[in-house]
Amino acid sequence: MRIGRLWLAVxxxxxxxxxxxxxxxxxxxxSPAAPPEKIHFADITRAAGIRFVHNNGSFGKKYLPETLxxxxxxxxxxxxxxxxxxxxxxxxxxxxxxxxxxxxLYRNNHDGTFTDVTRKAGxxxxxxxxxxxxxxxxxxxxxxxxxxxxxxxxxxxxxxxGTFTDVTKKAxxxxxxxxxxxxxxxxxxxxxxxxxLVANYVQWTPQTDLFCTMDGVxxxxxxxxxxxxxxxxLWHNNGDGTFTDGTKKAxxYDPTSKNLGIAVLDANQxxxxxxxxxxxxxxxxxxxxxxxxxxxxxGIPEGIAYSEDGVARAGMGIAAxxxxxxxxxxxxxxxxxxxxxxxxxxQQNGLFVDVAPTxxxxxTSLLTLxxxxxxxxxxxxxxxxxxxxxGHLDPAxxxxxxxxxxxxxxxxxxxxxGKNFVDEAAQMGAAFAAPxxxxxxxxxxxxxxxxxxxxxxxxxxxxxxxxxxGGANHALRIKLVGTKSNRDGIGSLVSVQSSGTKxxxxxxxxxxxxxxxxxxxxxxxxxxTTANAIEVHWPxxxxxxxxxxxxxxxxxxxxxxxxxxxxxxxxxx
Numbered sequence: 001m002r003i004g005r006l007w008l009a010v011x012x013x014x015x016x017x018x019x020x021x022x023x024x025x026x027x028x029x030x031s032p033a034a035p036p037e038k039i040h041f042a043d044i045t046r047a048a049g050i051r052f053v054h055n056n057g058s059f060g061k062k063y064l065p066e067t068l069x070x071x072x073x074x075x076x077x078x079x080x081x082x083x084x085x086x087x088x089x090x091x092x093x094x095x096x097x098x099x100x101x102x103x104x105l106y107r108n109n110h111d112g113t114f115t116d117v118t119r120k121a122g123x124x125x126x127x128x129x130x131x132x133x134x135x136x137x138x139x140x141x142x143x144x145x146x147x148x149x150x151x152x153x154x155x156x157x158x159x160x161x162g163t164f165t166d167v168t169k170k171a172x173x174x175x176x177x178x179x180x181x182x183x184x185x186x187x188x189x190x191x192x193x194x195x196x197l198v199a200n201y202v203q204w205t206p207q208t209d210l211f212c213t214m215d216g217v218x219x220x221x222x223x224x225x226x227x228x229x230x231x232x233x234l235w236h237n238n239g240d241g242t243f244t245d246g247t248k249k250a251x252x253y254d255p256t257s258k259n260l261g262i263a264v265l266d267a268n269q270x271x272x273x274x275x276x277x278x279x280x281x282x283x284x285x286x287x288x289x290x291x292x293x294x295x296x297x298x299g300i301p302e303g304i305a306y307s308e309d310g311v312a313r314a315g316m317g318i319a320a321x322x323x324x325x326x327x328x329x330x331x332x333x334x335x336x337x338x339x340x341x342x343x344x345x346x347q348q349n350g351l352f353v354d355v356a357p358t359x360x361x362x363x364t365s366l367l368t369l370x371x372x373x374x375x376x377x378x379x380x381x382x383x384x385x386x387x388x389x390x391g392h393l394d395p396a397x398x399x400x401x402x403x404x405x406x407x408x409x410x411x412x413x414x415x416x417x418g419k420n421f422v423d424e425a426a427q428m429g430a431a432f433a434a435p436x437x438x439x440x441x442x443x444x445x446x447x448x449x450x451x452x453x454x455x456x457x458x459x460x461x462x463x464x465x466x467x468x469x470g471g472a473n474h475a476l477r478i479k480l481v482g483t484k485s486n487r488d489g490i491g492s493l494v495s496v497q498s499s500g501t502k503x504x505x506x507x508x509x510x511x512x513x514x515x516x517x518x519x520x521x522x523x524x525x526x527x528x529t530t531a532n533a534i535e536v537h538w539p540x541x542x543x544x545x546x547x548x549x550x551x552x553x554x555x556x557x558x559x560x561x562x563x564x565x566x567x568x569x570x571x572x573x
Contacts, residue, residue, distance in 0.1 A: 039379055041454060041466035042573075043431035049114045050085070052463040055101040057090045057128065062221050064204050065150045065179060066090075067393045068260075070457045071131040071514025074444030075143050077121070078162055081554075081567070082108040083444040083518050085455055087463050088129040088147055093206065102126045103147065108446060112467075122163045127154060131440075131514030135185030137194045137237060139487040143519070146196060148180035153198065172242045178230060179204050184262045184510025186273050187491050188250070189293055190539040193237040194486050195246075197510070199259030199277065200230035214400050221393055224280045224314075229258045232277055232285075251287075251294045258282045261318035264508040265329040266493065267302070267346065271537070273491050276304065278315030278333045303352040304331060304344045313339045317441075317513030321375035322504050323384045324418035329506065334370025334388055334513070337404045341365040341373075341388065341411075361386070361413055364423050368408045369393070372441025372513040376452050380473035380524030382501055383415035389438035389456055389513075407435035410456075432466055444518035450475045450552060450569040452522055457515075469573040474525040474551035476534075477569075480507060481558040484540035488519050489559070491539040498528040498551075525551050 056066040070088040077084050085106040092098030102124050106114035118124050129149040136143050142158035155171050156164040168174050178200045185194040202224050212222035231253050235243035247253045252275075261278035268274070272289040279285065283305035287295035299305035307313050314336035320329045328346040335342060340362045344352035356362035365388070372389035379385065390408035397404050412428060413421040426433045440457040447453070451468040458464075476496065480489025488507070495504045505521050525531065529551045536544040538559050546562060549555070556565035 039468065039470040040427070040429045041432040042429060042469050043464060044112065044467045045462070045464045048112060048465050049116075050106060050463055050465050051116070052087050052089075052104050054457060054460055054463070055090050055092070055099050056460045057093045057096075057098055058460065059093065059096045059098060061209070062219050063093065063206060063209055064202070064222055064227070065128065065130070067221050067459065068181065068201070069130040069439060069459065069514060071182070071440040072442050072455050072457050072463065073132045073134050073145070073516035074442050074455070074518040075134045075145065075516070076518075077105065077143060077158060078107065079142055079160075082110055082448065083446050084108045085114060085465070086132060086145060087457060088132050088149070088440070088514065090128050090130075090149075091126045100126050103129055112447060117162070120162065122165060123156060125154070125166065127152070130180065131182045132516055133183035133185055133196070133510050134516045134519060135194045135490060135509045136487045137185065137196070138241060139192070141487060143488070146183050146185070148183050148198060148514070150179050151177050153178075153180050167241070170241065172244065173235065181260050182262045182510060182514050184264055184508070185490060186264045186275070186509065187486050187539050188234070188273060188289065190272065190485075190491070190541075192482070192484060192486055192540065193239050194488070194490060194509075195237050196235040196243060197262055197264075197275065198233045198235065199262050200233065201260060201280070202227035202258050203230055214394070214396060218396070220396065224258045229256045229282060231255045231257060232259050232262075249293070251296065254285070254297070256282060257285060260316050261333070261511070261513050263318040263320045263331065263511045264491075264506075265320035265331070266506060267329065268350065269328055271493075271541075276318060276320065276331055278318040279312070280314045280316070281312055283312045284315050284333060302350055303354075304333075307339070307342070308354050308357060313342070316369070316371045317373040317388075319374045319511045320506075320508075321384045323375055323386075323415060325501065325503065327504060332373055332375065332386060334373045337367055337369040337392065337401075339366075341370055359421060360423065361421050365411060367404055368411070370411070371439045372456070372515055374441065374443060374512050374517060376443045376517075377475075377522060377524035378412070378452055378468060379414065379471055380451060380475045380522075381526045382498075382503060382524045383418060385415045386413040386421065387411070387441060387443070387454065388413075389441040391437035391439065391459060405435065407437050409433055409435050410438065431464075436464075437461055439513065440515040441512055442515040442517040445477065445520070445522065447573075448554065448567075448570050449572040450477060450522070450554075451572060467573065471572065473527065474529055475569075476523045476525065476531055476549065476551055477554040478521045478523070478534075479519075479554060479556045480521075480536065481556060481564070482538060482540070483559040484542060485538040485559055489536075489538065490519070493537040494521055495535045496523045496525075496531050497533040498525050498531045520554070
């Protein structure tokens with residue numbers, strides 16, 4: 001305990017010194033905002049044929065899991081080069097009234113519409129689902145689905161013919177019966193096989209459900225402090241279709257955690273994947289890869305465990321990106337209302353500093369409760385922007401806190417120069433900015449025009465699909481195919497140079513909240529029509545180098561071969 005407090009004091013002193021130098025750079029008046037491109041996000045949900053409505057199973061008893069879901073994922077399940085959509089669903093509680101529902105898979109028809117192929121794909125399985133991770137765990141060229149939830153998680157193997165098979169038992173993943181949330185595929189040992197990370201929230205069952213109240217009379221959803229925590233789990237890929245629980249051996253076992261989000265990043269740029277976990281009312285964790293099959297937890301010494309005043313916040317979603325072109329990834333963590341978003345800037349010396357309090361990000365997010373979140377370059381100007389899906393937990397919150405709302409507007413922070421951000425959500429169309437009880441969120445290019453689109457879920461409400469329209473900036477999209485590395489190329493670090501700028505992105509699975517964005521990297525190039533240089537550092541250690549690559553196309557880069565396919569973007573709306 002004394003060591004923890006000492007580290008916290010050191011971090012606080014360093015953070016205070018660093019924040020002093022950063023305050024000017026992040027003040028609203030330090031740099032005038034460049035005029036944004038005329039971009040908006042059009043709500044194409046109904047026109048696209050998306051009819052999903054989440055079933056949280058609520059029947060009046062306010063069970064804790066009802067507030068959490070659902071997650072959503074972009075996945076090119078049939079390997080046709082078009083992003084499909086998978087949405088997790090809950091179902092009714094056993095013995096109680098309600099609908100029996102299941103997850104939904106929508107196939108992209110290449111014309112702006114989608115078809116529900118859930119039953120045909122073999123995914124019409126009722127479960128109390130929450131989150132999803134996408135990855136090709138057996139390296140057969142077809143991405144598989146891992147779905148988390150209460151009671152039993154499920155691994156669905158992609159058969160390569162448009163169908164999936166539930167292989168949970170066969171893979172050795174049957175049980176334990178946890179309340180699992182986010183998940184991510186990651187090659188922890190860089191051996192060419194994807195391992196599986198599963199976040200677990202708290203120890204809860206219908207039998208141990210507690211009575212909590214905000215007004216002293218009516219039952220409300222309990223906060224996580226009411227329940228014991230649960231550990232993150234690491235399932236090692238054995239290479240034969242089965243997995244082994246390697247949590248304790250890897251040094252990841254921690255039953256005090258209350259995991260909601262997972263982000264994979266290379267925090268120290270040593271070429272090995274590290275793990276960041278957002279915790280709800282417990283310190284966030286940062287597991288540094290020791291390169292020998294084990295991890296060391298450094299959340300406190302590296303500065304992401306607490307807020308700047310030493311408080312463990314209610315961490316929900318999490319994402320990582322090199323948003324300021326420093327060459328090092330920083331971390332974004334969404335928190336509860338009255339806590340503001342955290343933007344932990346990587347100081348490149350083993351320390352992260354939360355710069356959100358001195359920026360518009362902190363001020364504008366103070367009253368909202370964020371869940372899904374990600375970095376993406378929505379205007380393709382070469383600066384990663386930030387999207388945050390907001391929504392509260394209890395419909396009665398407005399009677400207790402009059403400034404806090406149940407349905408909340410999202411945030412879309414335009415990154416101006418790596419230092420300053422402007423919330424542009426209100427400028428993106430009435431439907432986009434409308435209040436909702438949002439949870440999962442992911443991005444993917446559904447029409448292959450080079451601009452990332454967004455899918456959002458709502459707790460107990462509809463999913464919505466937004467098409468990115470307008471804008472004239474150039475971009476490159478890169479799809480990786482590993483040979484010595486895992487087939488998806490997950491864990492690869494890609495850098496793109498153009499017009500004197502250098503961007504770096506790591507291809508990862510998971511992140512956001514319960515969700516998975518597309519396994520394709522998009523690099524905005526602004527006005528540049530050519531990428532002067534591209535480098536792919538694969539998990540195997542091999543490097544692919546390309547020069548003078550024309551913009552506005554999607555490239556398929558195979559490890560050891562270079563570009564094996566190039567296709568120009570479709571005309572942008």
